[in-house]
Amino acid sequence: MTSAKPSNVVSFMRRHWQILVLIVLILCFPIVIKTYFLTRVGIVLALFAVNITGMTLLTRYAGVISLGHSAFFASGAYLSAILTVRAGLNPWLSMAIAAGVTVVFAYLFSVPFLKLRRAYLAMATLGLGEVAFLLAKDLTEITGGVSGIPGIPYLRLGRIVLSEDWQIFYLFGCFVVFFVFLTENIGQTRLGRAYHAIRTNETAAKAMGIDVQWELSRLFCFSALVSALAGSMLAHFITFISPESFTLDFSFTLLIIVIIGGANIWGALATAIVLIGFSEVFRGLQDLSMGFYGLLLIVGLFVFPEGLAVLFRRGYARRKISGNDIKPILPNLQNPMNRQTPVQNLQPKKGKILQLSNISKNFEGTEALSEVSVSVGYNQIMGIIGPNGAGKTTLLNVINGFLTPLEGKVIFQNIEVVGKTPHEMARLGLGRTFQLINLFKGMTVIENVMVGCHLKGKSGMLMGGLNFGRSRHEETMIRNAAMRSLEFLGLVERAYDVVENLSYGEQKLVELARALAMEPDLLLLDEPASGLNSVETESLSDILRRIRDRGITIILVEHNMPLVMSLSDLVFVLDFGRGIALGTPEEISRDKEVIRAYLGQEV
Amino acid sequence: MVEYILQFLASAITEGSIYALMGLGLVIIHRSTEVMFFAQGTIAMVGGVTLYALFTQGHIPLVVAIPVCLIVCVTLALASQWIVVLPLLDRGVSPLNVSIITIGAAMILEMAAMMLFGKDPLAVASFSGDKPMKIFGASIVPQEFWIVGSTLIVLFLTLLFFKRTWIGKAMTGLGDNPLLAKASGFPVRWLFTYSFVFAALVGGLAGTVSAPISYTGCWVGTRLTIKGFVAAAIGGINNPLGAVLGGLIIGFFESFTAGFISSRLKDLITIILLLLVLRLRPQGLMGERQ
Numbered sequence: 001m002t003s004a005k006p007s008n009v010v011s012f013m014r015r016h017w018q019i020l021v022l023i024v025l026i027l028c029f030p031i032v033i034k035t036y037f038l039t040r041v042g043i044v045l046a047l048f049a050v051n052i053t054g055m056t057l058l059t060r061y062a063g064v065i066s067l068g069h070s071a072f073f074a075s076g077a078y079l080s081a082i083l084t085v086r087a088g089l090n091p092w093l094s095m096a097i098a099a100g101v102t103v104v105f106a107y108l109f110s111v112p113f114l115k116l117r118r119a120y121l122a123m124a125t126l127g128l129g130e131v132a133f134l135l136a137k138d139l140t141e142i143t144g145g146v147s148g149i150p151g152i153p154y155l156r157l158g159r160i161v162l163s164e165d166w167q168i169f170y171l172f173g174c175f176v177v178f179f180v181f182l183t184e185n186i187g188q189t190r191l192g193r194a195y196h197a198i199r200t201n202e203t204a205a206k207a208m209g210i211d212v213q214w215e216l217s218r219l220f221c222f223s224a225l226v227s228a229l230a231g232s233m234l235a236h237f238i239t240f241i242s243p244e245s246f247t248l249d250f251s252f253t254l255l256i257i258v259i260i261g262g263a264n265i266w267g268a269l270a271t272a273i274v275l276i277g278f279s280e281v282f283r284g285l286q287d288l289s290m291g292f293y294g295l296l297l298i299v300g301l302f303v304f305p306e307g308l309a310v311l312f313r314r315g316y317a318r319r320k321i322s323g324n325d326i327k328p329i330l331p332n333l334q335n336p337m338n339r340q341t342p343v344q345n346l347q348p349k350k351g352k353i354l355q356l357s358n359i360s361k362n363f364e365g366t367e368a369l370s371e372v373s374v375s376v377g378y379n380q381i382m383g384i385i386g387p388n389g390a391g392k393t394t395l396l397n398v399i400n401g402f403l404t405p406l407e408g409k410v411i412f413q414n415i416e417v418v419g420k421t422p423h424e425m426a427r428l429g430l431g432r433t434f435q436l437i438n439l440f441k442g443m444t445v446i447e448n449v450m451v452g453c454h455l456k457g458k459s460g461m462l463m464g465g466l467n468f469g470r471s472r473h474e475e476t477m478i479r480n481a482a483m484r485s486l487e488f489l490g491l492v493e494r495a496y497d498v499v500e501n502l503s504y505g506e507q508k509l510v511e512l513a514r515a516l517a518m519e520p521d522l523l524l525l526d527e528p529a530s531g532l533n534s535v536e537t538e539s540l541s542d543i544l545r546r547i548r549d550r551g552i553t554i555i556l557v558e559h560n561m562p563l564v565m566s567l568s569d570l571v572f573v574l575d576f577g578r579g580i581a582l583g584t585p586e587e588i589s590r591d592k593e594v595i596r597a598y599l600g601q602e603v
Numbered sequence: 604m605v606e607y608i609l610q611f612l613a614s615a616i617t618e619g620s621i622y623a624l625m626g627l628g629l630v631i632i633h634r635s636t637e638v639m640f641f642a643q644g645t646i647a648m649v650g651g652v653t654l655y656a657l658f659t660q661g662h663i664p665l666v667v668a669i670p671v672c673l674i675v676c677v678t679l680a681l682a683s684q685w686i687v688v689l690p691l692l693d694r695g696v697s698p699l700n701v702s703i704i705t706i707g708a709a710m711i712l713e714m715a716a717m718m719l720f721g722k723d724p725l726a727v728a729s730f731s732g733d734k735p736m737k738i739f740g741a742s743i744v745p746q747e748f749w750i751v752g753s754t755l756i757v758l759f760l761t762l763l764f765f766k767r768t769w770i771g772k773a774m775t776g777l778g779d780n781p782l783l784a785k786a787s788g789f790p791v792r793w794l795f796t797y798s799f800v801f802a803a804l805v806g807g808l809a810g811t812v813s814a815p816i817s818y819t820g821c822w823v824g825t826r827l828t829i830k831g832f833v834a835a836a837i838g839g840i841n842n843p844l845g846a847v848l849g850g851l852i853i854g855f856f857e858s859f860t861a862g863f864i865s866s867r868l869k870d871l872i873t874i875i876l877l878l879l880v881l882r883l884r885p886q887g888l889m890g891e892r893q
Contacts, residue, residue, distance in 0.1 A: 063697075063699075065699055065700075065702075065703065112882050113878075113881065113882070116881060116885045117885070118699055119637075119639065119699060119702075119840065120836070120840075120881055120885045122639070122699065122702075123832060123833075123836045123877065123881060124877075124878060124881045124882075126829065126832065127833075127874045127875075127877045127878045127881075128878075130829070130870065130874045131871065131874050131875070131878075134870050134871045134874070135871075138867045138868075138871070248825065248829070252706055255703055255706075256703070256706065256707070259700060259703050259704070288714060288718075290710045290713060290714055291710055291711050291713070291714025291715070293707070293710055294706070294707035294708065294709070294710030294711040294714070295707065295711060296707075297703075297704055297706070297707035297710075298686075298687055298704060298707040298708065298711075301691060301696065301700075301704055302690070302691070305691070305694045305695065305696050
């Protein structure tokens, strides 16, 4: 933040050289290309480029397939046309209104339908696209039916009417640069990681505090917004619109471009240039162009299953670790991970961090938990043990908000939390690891851990997309926090490895690092030692003690008895969904009831 | 009035049967692979245009022409399965993305059909004449009996197949729990193949028997696919009977909306029905909760 200006410019150029290349290309295009036809191809390409920015984030990052974005494209175009032609509004104003109204449509659609599983959602968007097309075709009184709306005015800047193709191209070029820049930044920062997390593991994403419904809804609205803007641009460019431009084929073409493009805007842009360029240049062979799309789609995905994006990926995956990434760790005393010495001198908080009373839970008639009551004090390690199927994981899921109990109360940090969602629990200070590894595949170790810091950031799509000032600072802070967490678990050397390439034991540690990065007050660990060898288990037990010494309460579900008995301050025993004993490890190991549960009827 | 209603009902059942067959094929494939096979309608279209070439142009008798059409459909379906679907699934591409990629296969087939047959609508002669029969005042062309009859036969065979044969039972298991099916040693790939063959037979049949009622041509594929999806989504994407029910429901709504309100609204009503079902019962009318 204190560095001199020139180096800022240099670092900006280094980070964003592609966007600079894009700007140069756009500036040169009308100067080099003088033919009427090719300039028009350029304009069409620009329209597609704007459209695919939102679609790339939606489809390739967040994994939501939309077969109906023609609806938003149509909505933008028609609203803009109707407002200017029929109501005589200023084109810019009508463009803004069209975009705003379309976003409202998109939001209203997203609220009920984004809850559906992805395949059903795809169906619903297909329906949406069809509805828009049919309305455009059949609401003749308003939309002009098949004959469309002619005579849409050009956009103007002051006195200049933007009717020349090169003027339109430059105007659209500005839109392209803006949205590409935004998309590129969103993709690489906090929200982009959240989308990736949602796509690869929704459960874990929720546990990290990501409000999946809201994030997807917001993203869906963003993609609808850019499509509407593109639609409105189209209307003011060709000055005539008809339903033909808004068929299912349009949605399919968009989808094909982003699928071949992959999770990176440059891949999608390259694909658009090849696909649209081809079909426009060989317009005479239009019949063949669909076949060409199809062929390219299949061949493209065979050669690059992840899309063309792999050719353009700079990100963390390729970058080697450098001193710079760990260096700026500023002492931050609020952060327990950062304290040099354990917090024994701090007065431990009195009272209970978590109180469960009379928790019952049924699964289709089977009683999974019945009247479980237990409470945990601050800064303790509580082990939960019990035979398989005793309800241990169910209990964690109830605390975490993944399950709602049939009856009973959960009080966490003096707040009644039954009915709260997992992301709300994360916000209240609850961290979690899973029995089976639930990492975000395809991301590096540090990116996985950075998702754990999701709640540390506040930047929305616009600020995150512009990526300067506070939101850049936020990124650095998140990266540092993630690094500290990795340091704490001795994983710094693996920070830039893709997470699937780590051993099982290391992956379990990454999951722990991710949970720690949330800086939770209470950490729920579901069988952290399962699948670890004895050396790894030994070091795990050391790590857990250090975590506790830093003021974090731990609830540990575990089958490894020596580990539980040596670590826990208190042990809680579940059997067939009932709590049968609670006490110190010594008391539990002598408890008759417990011995019976483990070893059979009579001893 | 009664004859109107009967007339609409007749066309509802005819159209609905075609949609039901399309939906049925899609459900069979989705059950086993979780892929929404976007080329299904295109394969049905290929059945129709092949029939045009053999029967109308080549004057080859139906008993020969229809089986040849079905063989062509099965070959193309298997080709798209072996070339596109399986290898991509093996490479870890998600079923949803593979679904989109099958749009590519559809486009290629459509382009091939366009190059061979042009863009114009092709008229296929009816199988047993065009003389309408009067039944309670409603006039019904013989081709409608072909369509409804073949749907009933297919349905009967489908039920028999799932209830009685080993492969059918295995395919049910595969749909319920693919991982377990694999682990218990089912030859999963062969089951994929069977489901594609089955879907191609059903789709090809739909394409051939429906060709004489409406025109056929390279462009009917997408429409058939979409109707099939809507049928499957309304009835339940994993339930064969649900798809048939869904198809009939769409046929019913379309026919009666067109008859009593306006033919402009018939597609819109169907789509609104789809959105309503997805909203209120996403697993479909006959689907089981996940």
